[in-house]
Amino acid sequence: MSFKEKAVSWRQEVHIGKTKPRLIKAAILLLCFGILIGMAWYYSEFSAKDCAILAGICVLTLAIYMIDMPVHPVIRILFALVIPLGCFYTFETLTHQMSTMIELAKRLNIAFYYWLFLFVFFIAGRTSISMAICVAAIAIIGVGNYFVVMFRSNPIVPWDIYSFETAMSVADNYVFSVDWALAEHIAMFILMLIVGVRTNIRLNKKILRPILTVAMCIPAYFYISYLWQDNLERNTGLNDTLFNAKYMHSKDGFFVSFILDIHFLQIEEPKNYSDEYALSLLNEQKVEKVETPEELPDIIAIMDETFSDPAVLGEFETNKDYMPFVHSILRGEVANTISGYADVSVLGGNTANSEFEFLTGNSMAFFPNGSVPYLQYIRDGISTIVPQLEEYGYTTYGTHPYRAKGWNREFIYDLMGFDYRYFQGSFPFEDKLRNYVSDEADFKSILEWRNNTEGPFFMFNVTMQNHSNYGGDFDNFDPQIVAKFKNTSSNKYLNKYLSLMYETDQDVASLLSELSQSDRKTIVVFWGDHQPNDYVVRPIYKEYGLDFDNQTYEQQQQRQKTPFFIWANYDIQEQTNVEISLNYLNILLFETAGLQLDEYQTFRKNLWQGQIPMMNAVGYRNDDGDLVEYDDAPEEIQNLLNEYQNIQYYRMEREYSKKK
Template sequence: MEGFIIKKIQKNRLVELTIASLFIILFTVGLYRLNYKNTDNKIIYDVGAMDQLKVLTNGSEIKHDIIVENDTINNISFMIAEYSKVKEQSLTLKIYDNNNLILNKVQNISNLNNDKLITFDFKDIKIEADKKYYFTLNYLAPDNTELMLWKNDLKDENLSFYINGEQIKSQLCQSIGYKKTYKFQYVFLGIILISLIGLFIKHTMINLNKNTIKSSSIYLIMLTSLIILNKELFYESRNIDFTNISIVLSSGLLIYLLLLCGNKLKEEYQKVYTTIMFLLVPLVLLFIIETFNNNILFDMNIKIIILNYLCILMLQIFIFCIVKRINIAIIANSIIFYLISIVYYFTFLFRGTPILPTDIYGIKTARNVMMNYDIRMDFKIISMIIILGLLIVGCLQANYIIQDKKNRIKLKLLMAIFLSVFVITIKFSFDFAGVSVNLWRQDLGCKENGAIVNFIANMKYLKIEKPNNYSNEKVSEIIDTYVDSDIVTDYSNEIKPNIIAIMNESFADFDIINKIDTNKDYMPFIRNLKENTIKGNLFVPTFGGGTALSEWEFLTGNNTSFIPAGSTPYQQYIHSSSDNIASNLKLQGYKTIAIHPLEGDGWNRENVYKLFNFDKFITIDDFENPEKLRYMYISDKDNYKKLIEEYESKSENDRMFIFNVTIQNHGGYSTDNSVFNDEINLIDRNYDDVNEYLTLIKKSDEAFQELVDYFSNKTEPTVILMFGDHYPSINNAFYEDIYGKSLQDLSIEEDQRRYTVPFIIWANYDINEGYIERISANYLSTLLLEVANQPLTGYNKFLKSLYNKYPVINKNIYIDSNGEYNQIIEGNEPSEINDYEIIQYNNMFDNKKNQNVFFEPN
């Protein structure tokens, strides 16, 4: 019997050592592939020590001083350690004499012929010998792509490069916007190696019972399926990426082995181990969530790190107080925060802003939009899944139970007190850590505060506070000034036209940010439209998404500067009839129609449009076999056909107000899902998503021309307004490219350019033509009513007066009539802007004392 047991133990140890040996093989293969091996996709040359490499990621820019003995430069080369042949990679070289640019050259990395060097060839540049110049290198690439260049040696920060074929020793200047990067591969390979050492030392006997074998086998099948099916992660250019496969597989097998090792820790170690896991896991979860938010955890302020850590720990304590099992509390907390991390990751990926408390109201819209995005499981997600798996497996052993009932009660009481104290003192804790909400740039706030703390800090804005100086008397004073005002329109005639307002999805002009070069004009008709036309620059409150905000400002004349950041009035604040341009025109005898060729429940439009007094709402269900250029997005051309169809169905004496929100240009710009070839292409820039977007804008321009041509041939007077709701959600590298700097370094004026879109008002009869340099979306409906010669409400008159002093109030900034930019600071804003906030609050939230007369035409 004794011999049998010994043989059993030896057999089980042999199984364990066999699996551990497999780990070592996979570890070695992964490390080898990572550092020394070539594939058709990834070119790697003797990487060696990481300290000897300069790692560039998307947006990285480095700056060097150079002194050259010769008076001519005709090429510069840089030594490559590693690069990938994925598309959309480029390296831009700029040479400066002081601050004067003397060379700007772009090299497409994916098409390199010489795999040892990146060489910039150019015509001879005359320079002064022995004079100090400097150059910059800017790397643009898809996320998770890196370029590694050699430095001179391990301790030297200078790049190794050649001018005219001669190696240069140069001095590295201060890094500009240099981004640190972590190679997850090394982290996980290190984890695996440490775990292997521990397994060899431990010599655990494997308990191969049937249930363990069964569950573990299912796990192995799932892991294998993941590798086979996920071609984006593991297969590139028809070549197997052994690096990723060996890392994921070996990490997965480590979890598998730990599942098989079912022995409990000795009791004297159990208490210590459970305590360590209870305190350590929240820190790992913080690392995961900040990684998904592109934050480098240990670059954050230590107070902010501790505060975020405590927030995660508090939820874990709360769960423990409910479930009464430490390991279950840790595992549940881990899963919750991993799911939160995933949601954060995709939210930022698709719209460029972090999650805020009010996003819960936009779940339906998010569902409809997400259906049309190409969601892929990238290496970052897989890496974090592996860490989560290791955490969960590790937590299975954290099952120490206090046997004494009194001690259990004391522990729970202590945790409850700790949790209560934290909740009570959270405001003080936030103030102590220096937490502040960045209403101007929530993405920067998320980086400064951390994802969890930034989310919690924004919760205070869920409740709308009364503005400064708010009182019934103040409201009456403002209203009395304008309700019987003799303010008149600038467009006085007796025509009562049809009014069409088109908010064109993601319609923008990059030239507003900075002039771009394309093979041909992408909006030639609109640029050349002059007769009976008013054009200008419209400031909108959102970027890359959030259509409903621009829509709400236009229809109501209200302003998002006076509501919590991230909130959407359509979702949260509109629960009864609300004054707007449609209800105004309905009182004038207009038939009111809304058109949006997508599902009607997006942004709660079905309910809102009823409360806005629209007679009819046309959605995608009302279109028959429409043209779709991408995904399920109906083209502007067929959208306008439906608009014309509605116009032609009216009786001769009817007048119509049609508000049309298009969908053709919606985000998700991938040539794999379009049914057309890119007609517009950037010159000297390589961004496939931008080329597709610009081609869509060209098609919008053509569709708008057809609409204008149609109404040009109609005798019935008609006014058409078209404006964009926001800029497109595309690669941030492109925006940084045309700005010439990181988005985080933009001034207020520069940042507002990406919130500035074109607008066009055209009529098929004589109107005063003009160009408006700047106007924000909240004023646009008042301008449209003026052009159409419609009576103004007291609110419209107030807005018209306010516009003359402050033509832009947008995204917590205002621009005065002299073009000066200022931030809106509560308590220090101009009195007229404070009056605006008071009137808006009264109209939206003070239902008992709402002054409806102010919103009726007179």
Template sequence: MRPRRRKQAGPALNRLWSTFFIVLACAVVPLVLVFGVEFIQRGNLHETWAWLIQNPKLFTMNALLDLFVFLLIYALLGNLLPSVALSILLLCSMSFISYFKVKLIGEPFFPWDIFLNKESMNVLPLVTNQSALLRIGTMLGAVFVLLLMSFLLPRLRLRIKTRVAVGLVAVFAVYSFGVNAPWASRFMDRMGANEIVWNQSENYGNNGMALAFTMNVKNAIVPKPAGYDEPTMANLAQMLMMNQSGLQTASAKADPFNGKQPNVIFIMSEAFWDPTLLPNVTFSEDPAPTVHRLQQESTSGYLLSPQFGGGTSNVEYEVLTGQSMSFLPAGSVPYQQYISQPLPSLAGYFEEQGYKSMAIHSYEGWFWNRENVYKEMGFESFMSKDQFSNPQYKGDFISDDEVANSIIQQVDSTDKPMFIYTVTMQNHGPYDDQRYGSNPIQVEGNLTPEAKDTLETYTQGVQDADASLQKLIDHFDETGEPTVIVFYGDHLPMLGYDYDVYTQAGFIQTGKSQDWTLEELKKMHSVPFVTWSNVDLPQEQLPVLSNSFLGAYMLSHMGMQLPETLAYNVELSQKMPGMLRNLVVDANQNLYPAVPDSLKEDVDKYRQLQYDGLFGKQYLAKYIGSPYLQQNVLPNYNQEFVEKAPVDEDIDGSLNASGEENPN
């Protein structure tokens, strides 16, 4: 009987050891994951260790979240070592993405970045340097070793009933923390979690990546503003109609266009900014003579962009709709997430006025979902990269000069007045590729050779953008066809990791955006805009204006009838010309980190108007019979290009992955 007992004791002992190793893995793996993720995220061992020591509760909270992710993967795979490997691959990859996003554009990895399908591939060329490859290689090496060990060591499987139970618990926990269930919210509060929605870099730095990422999941759903209901919107509609009538009466003026409808051309030049603003740098010649001349001769100023270094579509969204990114989750992309039905925009407004509205972008039509969004915004047509016939390239992208030629060709071949919204591509980053071979404009200053090369490449793109603007001015000046041009950048360029060129040149004092003063924050989001017209228009200088107010401002500036919601934008901009999520500029140019009490009521109305049109029940359109608020998709959208055969067959259409804006 003794041999039989020893034989029975063997499996029992093995199960005991298996249970011990599984429990040990569940205790150790989350701790190692938190350390690894935070080390990657912070890029510094000292900062990582300091955060762990100073925030034991937050460290534990992050470990608990990583544990639930690990348990969910373990329940699905049922094998310990492959589950550890996949957990490392998943969480460390997210941390790498967040690290490089912060380095490039100052924003971490958000839950909704997962839905940036092909767009996300455009960050790859920016992270293929030796240091990045070494980090990524180390992670992949660890994953490979674990997978190899899984073939040599016992599999440590879970029983099917245990797997189901563990999986359900993990799903429940992850879901509860993600949607901020009451019990989960109370638990996170006790663990010291403090969400900083308005500054996501600080949010991730203080709370840790796993916790900050989880807290952001609920932010993918935009909450209904307090007080939003039909009676409130009915009262607001009545107020808007009264205010619009008063505004139009007060601003009534002689028609500067003598009854003719001018072409209205908006040109959003990729990453256009004025590098001569860098204080400790000189240039061998003026890189932007046209813009500098227009700043003296015509209406001009600075736009307060919601973006830095990328996210062009969010700037488009603000300009075209008059709505603000400040009311949406940090890092969200309305073109990808929210716009799936007709939305009032400048395109629909000009169509209703008898214009032909066209969008022109010298890159792929699918990028940022533009081909679908422009349709919902009421554009008649969209000319993307595929519709350029044998275009000239500068570097990897269609040149700004080629875009100017397309604008001229479209206006000259159309009998109707045109509203054209143009997005260029030539001067897209990164700028360390020496894309032009040599740069005529030389930069002098206390810069490293790498920073000097980056700045000179960027400056050459600025010069080409400026020259393309002058080309348009010369053409319409010669033809005399009434035309208004609005030219501006979408955001400041990303000039090296950690705002390298900006700090070396003394434009800002630190490469850590969470440490910027309000004045530095304003500078890093202020892009120049200039206007030109061959008709005499009033000249004004605007020290700051949010992108969301630009469309309304220009309609008013040209003496055009404003829809009710855009009339409110004009009214609000006179009290608060600038608004970002973490910066407000009032009429006296005072800076605030949040909306001051004196402006909260006005901003709340602005928020309700936006929510009603984008997410709500469109009560406003019910009470205001404005065609602007009741826009529909045009039945002939893009028909002129859809019916044409593909062109540009001699040009290699496969651009490298440096693509368009970095995802954020």
């Protein structure tokens, strides 16, 4: 056959599918691309280049879908081999540059992709099904991970499944914006899905499918065993320290990191652990006896949602002070206060971990990065300061003006033994600022409960007003603060966040003013649970030429700081510039209130006032004032940390199971 005859024959075999179902699906595809272009244009400045790229991907996708033409089997196999690579590249570049990844990690991630595609192919028997399932699943996880990173500055980790309900409860308060880069990534996933479906490779021998499916478990076993080996980082260079989940994912890739994280779903038993050893460490503590005060002070502990001072990241100007009262406390201008900064363990989310550290005295340093003990590890009971206070005769309250099931609080607060537990719908005052109960209404509710409680009163309260997102406009919120920079411009997120800090500041001033007039002795301990997400403070980073993905250890620790103070309406010893981590904060509170420390508090006090004056999930500060990562701790500090971990493990895993 001549070349001309072959060309005629080929043209006769090529035709455009014009059946009604195919035209409808093509119209849906076109609509999807139109929505992507429209959303990117809406949320970002118009870009002719990006618009042309999206239009080109759209035309190519529609052409591949609509045109029927013969494709050589070799070409189909090549497409089937290229698509997993394309999915890997598209997925990873959603959240970081490929250049940040370790070469071995790239190869391991690619191996995972090929294993997944083959595994599903052997089950389905044809690529038209397996490619659709795999590409769609990877696209959904990838885009979901993109938004998770954007909203909380950390990627998806295995234990997020436990907090899925909590995440869904606040999801409607976020703006899921699509910029040009995200739109192009989604478009590429759509293109790969269509190409994958059109490969249409079949495994006709049905008897082979179950055999091959089971056989795929063998490489999976060796793959996981390799990743879960001891001394992985030393042997391979892969990062499994869980120091920073976002950093770990940028080095190891998503799926390798995810598999590594699964290894940490259970609390790891500490080195040298035994029940007897942990108890001996507690029993050897020399508890200093204190005389119970004649009048026990009321104690109000307020952990304010996302309350922080972004100026710790770098100074900037505003049209007016966004927290004048709290700043005056930090400067030592308010009588009877202890003030400074708390070094918290979380950033941009996982609020429950900050309250966990305060109430239990346990440290998140001994848990996998990103884990949430409220959801993962607490089943039968948990030792906290609540029973200690109840032994003094305190009536105890655990309150939060949002949904009871968030972070499993309804169950956890019951296990902790709070006398009263109140959530949204049962607060005396529930006026809202934006979509959340305002701090003003929250604090008024605290005063209402206090005034109606006889005897010593303990309130643990987690506010909700300042929860993200900070992009929306509301009729009941008039932002007051505008940030000003020399080398960049502010954004609406930072301005609205600072305006919320201003509202909280005014409400704190009103609360303390009201309590100062009371004849009941009262202590208020107040701190922020964490700083806001990266997108809020981006202008500060731009102003100072900082990079979220390449922070020094000291810069990372600055992202963990939130203001704290202890205030009393009677004379206490005043202090300023105090640095403290939340696992130590209840010690300072008890000593200020004149209450007896127990053996665990005494053990931690010796660390706090000795060689480890601050420690959080990121690292610790030594007695010379230097910030140190845990991997770099000298042997003496490692031994102290091991003792702490042994006691914490006993209190988490053994104490209540023995009582039960």
